[in-house]
Amino acid sequence: MEKRIEDYIPIVGRDNIDELRLIAEKLKGKTIQNINSTAVGGGVAEILSRIVPLLNNLGVVTKWDVIKGGTDFFQVTKKIHNALHGKRENITRNNIKTFFETTKANIKELRLYGDIIFVHDPQPIALIQEKKSHPGAKWIWRCHVDVSQPITGVWRFLKKFIERYDATVFSAPSFAQKLKLRQFMICPSIDPLSEKNREITRVEILSVLKKYGLPHNKPLVTQVSRFDRLKDPLGVIDAFKLVQKRVDCHLVLAGSHAADDPESSEVLAEVRERVKDDSNIHILLVDPETNDFDINGLQRGSSVIVQKSIREGFALTVTEALWKARPVVASAVGGIPLQIAHKYSGLLCHSVEGAAMQIKQFLNNPDYAAKLGANGKEHVKQNFLLSRHLRDYMLLFLALYSTKDIVYL
Numbered sequence: 301m302e303k304r305i306e307d308y309i310p311i312v313g314r315d316n317i318d319e320l321r322l323i324a325e326k327l328k329g330k331t332i333q334n335i336n337s338t339a340v341g342g343g344v345a346e347i348l349s350r351i352v353p354l355l356n357n358l359g360v361v362t363k364w365d366v367i368k369g370g371t372d373f374f375q376v377t378k379k380i381h382n383a384l385h386g387k388r389e390n391i392t393r394n395n396i397k398t399f400f401e402t403t404k405a406n407i408k409e410l411r412l413y414g415d416i417i418f419v420h421d422p423q424p425i426a427l428i429q430e431k432k433s434h435p436g437a438k439w440i441w442r443c444h445v446d447v448s449q450p451i452t453g454v455w456r457f458l459k460k461f462i463e464r465y466d467a468t469v470f471s472a473p474s475f476a477q478k479l480k481l482r483q484f485m486i487c488p489s490i491d492p493l494s495e496k497n498r499e500i501t502r503v504e505i506l507s508v509l510k511k512y513g514l515p516h517n518k519p520l521v522t523q524v525s526r527f528d529r530l531k532d533p534l535g536v537i538d539a540f541k542l543v544q545k546r547v548d549c550h551l552v553l554a555g556s557h558a559a560d561d562p563e564s565s566e567v568l569a570e571v572r573e574r575v576k577d578d579s580n581i582h583i584l585l586v587d588p589e590t591n592d593f594d595i596n597g598l599q600r601g602s603s604v605i606v607q608k609s610i611r612e613g614f615a616l617t618v619t620e621a622l623w624k625a626r627p628v629v630a631s632a633v634g635g636i637p638l639q640i641a642h643k644y645s646g647l648l649c650h651s652v653e654g655a656a657m658q659i660k661q662f663l664n665n666p667d668y669a670a671k672l673g674a675n676g677k678e679h680v681k682q683n684f685l686l687s688r689h690l691r692d693y694m695l696l697f698l699a700l701y702s703t704k705d706i707v708y709l
């Protein structure tokens with residue numbers, strides 16, 4: 301059932317919710333149009349699916365449209381995504397042609413009607429070419445990627461579009477670049493009442509483990525991620541193999557295909573090859589119908605959650621695990637250090653061996669694991685829940701109508 305804003309009072313308090321209502325009042329009469337490239341899979345879709353209904357519930361008319369593209373388009377945008385993370389990619393003239401042709405097709409098909417047009421990530425970025433046809437609309441480019449060390453050519457290509465927007469949003473100052481327009485820093489969030497994050501019973505957790513053929517009497521070490529090389533699933537397997545020599549436990553790699561990620565089948569094949577016939581390693585393709593509940597059960601049913609990414613955006617998987625008070629071992633990349641203070645709200649790793657040592661440390665010290673898990677939950681409660689995100693987004697929308705040069709939220 302769709303949530304109402306007052307449902308959050310028991311978690312974040314009445315004052316916070318009253319404040320949201322006050323701010324929302326000021327946005328009456330404005331329509332916010334979100335545009336991204338996938339309705340399911342990955343962090344952006346996850347956030348939009350939670351934020352959009354609640355903004356509407358607050359009385360801020362908010363819509364969500366998804367651009368369309370063929371595999372060839374998403375292959376190009378995946379290359380752009382990788383290059384923004386610093387990976388060299390061979391982006392050909394033909395690739396650029398595909399990018400513009402798909403943008404043009406979307407311009408034809410997609411109605412642009414928002415007072416505020418809120419474009420997410422690089423895939424739809426070139427829609428800004430239509431700015432002149434919509435006088436009066438405010439355009440925001442929301443970047444969910446850490447673009448602090450991009451391949452220069454790709455960044456230059458995108459920058460030409462970015463600087464035509466009225467404002468940009470990055471998840472953290474360390475993710476951003478110098479730009480000649482207003483920049484806002486807004487961390488992502490999770491919804492504590494969603495199917496993925498709500499409290500569930502032990503019986504429900506066990507039902508998920510049973511569904512996927514996982515043992516309930518052995519510690520589970522789990523990474524939840526799209527099958528993407530930057531999530532380093534092979535590194536997780538290598539770390540687990542070191543752990544397995546000392547502790548009797550199982551590894552779960554749970555993932556699904558995102559519609560805008562054409563590389564996942566290839567990566568999944570590499571993962572299967574590395575696992576071979578180790579029956580203690582479970583590769584799960586999570587049932588899309590029950591994805592959110594199943595991910596909830598898998599995260600809550602695990603003794604340790606791993607996120608051994610090579611590069612990251614914010615890493616919502618870490619936020620979700622911390623909210624469930626799970627001990628987390630994760631790489632110190634992207635938004636992860638904002639979420640994990642080393643040895644306080646989790647453990648930060650820098651190598652396969654480091655990850656293995658830390659997983660063992662948690663498995664061998666349940667009290668220590670529980671303490672760090674509890675600290676992690678409190679940190680998420682203070683900083684990364686949906687209510688704070690709604691507030692920041694509404695203040696951003698209002699700031700677009702003010703004349704101040706730079707506003708940091």
Ligand code: UDP
Nearest residue numbers: 342343346525526554555556586615616617
């Ligand atoms: N996710 C999911 N099912 C999967 C794999 C991932 O629901 O099989 C979700 C995960 O729970 C999280 C999001 O996808 O909410 C991933 O967001 P994150 O920021 O960690 O990474 P991204 O995929 O955006 O790089």
